[in-house]
Amino acid sequence: MSSKSRYRLSDVVLDETIGRATPDVEHERAVAIFDLIEENSFEPLGHPGGPYRLHLSLLDSRLIFAIRSESGEDVATHILSLTPFRRIVKDYFLICESYYQAIRSATPSQIEAIDMGRRGIHNEGSQTLMDRLGGKIKLDFDTARRLFTLVCVLYWRG
Template sequence: MSCERDRIVSVTLDEGSIGRGNRDIEHERAVAIYDLLEENEFRVLGEDRGPYALDLSIQDKRLVFDVRTEGGEPVVTHMLSLTPFRRIVRDYFLICESYFQMIKTASPSRIEAVDMGRRGVHNDGSRILEERLAGKIEVDFDTARRLFTLICVLHWKG
């Protein structure tokens, strides 16, 4: 896939969809956006007008991928049901909460065990996202991971 056009150059999260999180959640969001913009593979199938600007939001219980050209011209909007993400996002929040508490006091081996579980749940969410985007938008796994983090941020209500 790796063409210079097949990438995201800007990402915006709908402020109306985002709850203000704690410092850890805000940090996760900032890191995910930074990492996503530094390195990603994102191809809108049937289009060659990239690189792309992506606006993510939640509207009417749907995840909205509003994809535009770098100059802001509309390319495509895909709406995905949130139902397949609900359980995995809930599980991810629970394990992240445990992880953030543990890093303050737990032994390194316990922290590592919880972090492995956190990464596993995150990988599962990333695979679900790849499946839901199939036939519409093609992403590599690292891009799917970063996008899944942003989807979680959109779900965060503090």
């Protein structure tokens, strides 16, 4: 097994106790998890290698990353404050609402303009997530993007 394949997620679970979201949001969740499992780079620093299972949850305005090995042993739990994400997530929600409305009735150029804004805010959130996990978990930008989508889904549900 190459070192790259050892440092990856093989499973991602979102806390189901906070409820379900709209069909659009649930679709985003399913796509993000599928894409994340297909291709990711996830290295809890100081651990000899996975693959890993990640359980994401929210508790008291904190984001919980509970990492386990495939065999179920605890690897690490990281707790992040949601404060640095609040404005980004709020802006992302607003632009996503506009996007979902636009794909039903707007022109292709209007949809593209909204989607460019949506991607920009998403990139900002992804970079913030990478920064907050710095020194704890090493991940690439595409992995951070997919994880940020899941953070947003948790927020939407909560």
